[in-house]
Amino acid sequence: MNPITNISQQFAAQNYKLTPQREAIVKVLLDNEEEHLSVEEVYMRVKSSYPHLGLATVYRTLELLCELHIVEKMNFGDGVARYDLRDCDHAHMHHHLICNVCGRLEEIKDDWLLELEQRLEAEYGFSVTDHRLDFKGTYNTCKRSGCKGEKERKAVS
Amino acid sequence: MNPITNISQQFAAQNYKLTPQREAIVKVLLDNEEEHLSVEEVYMRVKSSYPHLGLATVYRTLELLCELHIVEKMNFGDGVARYDLRDCDHAHMHHHLICNVCGRLEEIKDDWLLELEQRLEAEYGFSVTDHRLDFKGTYNTCKRSGCKGEKERKAVS
DNA sequence: TGCTTATATCGTAATGGTTACTATTAAGAG
DNA sequence: CTCTTAATAGTAACCATTACGATATAAGCA
Numbered sequence: 001m002n003p004i005t006n007i008s009q010q011f012a013a014q015n016y017k018l019t020p021q022r023e024a025i026v027k028v029l030l031d032n033e034e035e036h037l038s039v040e041e042v043y044m045r046v047k048s049s050y051p052h053l054g055l056a057t058v059y060r061t062l063e064l065l066c067e068l069h070i071v072e073k074m075n076f077g078d079g080v081a082r083y084d085l086r087d088c089d090h091a092h093m094h095h096h097l098i099c100n101v102c103g104r105l106e107e108i109k110d111d112w113l114l115e116l117e118q119r120l121e122a123e124y125g126f127s128v129t130d131h132r133l134d135f136k137g138t139y140n141t142c143k144r145s146g147c148k149g150e151k152e153r154k155a156v157s
Numbered sequence: 158m159n160p161i162t163n164i165s166q167q168f169a170a171q172n173y174k175l176t177p178q179r180e181a182i183v184k185v186l187l188d189n190e191e192e193h194l195s196v197e198e199v200y201m202r203v204k205s206s207y208p209h210l211g212l213a214t215v216y217r218t219l220e221l222l223c224e225l226h227i228v229e230k231m232n233f234g235d236g237v238a239r240y241d242l243r244d245c246d247h248a249h250m251h252h253h254l255i256c257n258v259c260g261r262l263e264e265i266k267d268d269w270l271l272e273l274e275q276r277l278e279a280e281y282g283f284s285v286t287d288h289r290l291d292f293k294g295t296y297n298t299c300k301r302s303g304c305k306g307e308k309e310r311k312a313v314s
Numbered sequence: 315t316g317c318t319t320a321t322a323t324c325g326t327a328a329t330g331g332t333t334a335c336t337a338t339t340a341a342g343a344g
Numbered sequence: 345c346t347c348t349t350a351a352t353a354g355t356a357a358c359c360a361t362t363a364c365g366a367t368a369t370a371a372g373c374a
Binding site for chain 2 (some may be wrong): 073075077097106112116117120124125126127128129130131132133134135136137138139140141
Binding site (some may be wrong): 195196 | 360
């Protein structure tokens with residue numbers, strides 16, 4: 001199904017309207033699915049298709065999308081919140097690799113934690129609704145070139 | 158070894174001094190090892206043993222402790238940075254359970270990810286230096302009482 | 315003991331991401 | 345068409361964090 005139609009239905013299901021502004025924001029997210037955009041970045045990009053849109057609307061819309069579990073808010077420790085479309089029912093099933101040297105951020109789509117989550121349920125009486133798994137380290141192909149260098153990285157989120 | 162002495166040596170090893178202010182801050186961290194204190198919380202507590210201490214010093218000291226890998230800076234999405242003493246060589250070997258209902262935060266000391274990290278090395282050419290694993294969900298013993306209620310929780314980090 | 319230099323601290327002003335607020339506009343209901 | 349409610353725009357306020365200038369403490373050296 002067309003993802004916009006799909007999201008529109010999710011809005012309607014909870015008595016929210018998919019206004020042109022909201023639609024423009026959702027489109028930016030869909031067009032940049034691979035990236036983790038900050039509010040400011042979303043704002044910049046949406047301006048080209050909807051120049052009159054206000055920053056506050058971006059904040060409000062992203063918060064709403066979060067509530068509807070359409071996007072996920074995340075924080076990589078660089079001082080700004082970043083947003084990521086959730087992949088339908090695979091919701092939380094992805095992890096991140098963050099390179100200390102070049103800052104590259106790769107997403108891994110597999111879910112490696114099902115077994116662990118079962119163990120949490122059994123041993124801790126804790127039923128998981130979401131998780132987050134980030135690895136920091138270096139790509140072996142990256143070890144020589146000091147694009148940013150580990151030294152100047154700010155402390156980690 | 159006395160943890161203060163140990164940390165003092167780590168300071169000296171990198172030509173930093175363990176001033177009374179810094180020592181007071183470290184002591185607060187040691188005395189609250191189980192909690193993840195925010196800067197403001199550290200500031201409040203350290204005031205009782207060192208009333209004259211300034212907020213900026215807390216910020217600077219925690220940043221320094223971060224650089225020395227004595228504490229870890231983390232972000233749980235509540236808008237403030239929180240700090241956690243690193244457990245000597247087990248550095249990154251702990252995970253978090255965060256309860257949606259009551260907001261409780263439990264720490265799990267085991268490292269469950271060694272196998273995964275080997276796989277990352279082999280399949281992705283990525284060598285891990287640190288990781289972070291947080292689970293969100295609910296404790297089964299917690300399901301009834303609506304201390305905070307999931308509804309009013311802010312969107313997740 | 316004094317002088318010099320570097321390091322830390324203090325208090326506060328500035329910064330910048332985020333939130334709150336007021337007026338205005340658009341959408342539905344009757 | 346009018347009333348009511350929801351959404352947006354623009355901006356002011358908020359608050360955690362950082363930067364800054366002045367003062368104080370410690371170390372090195374004569």
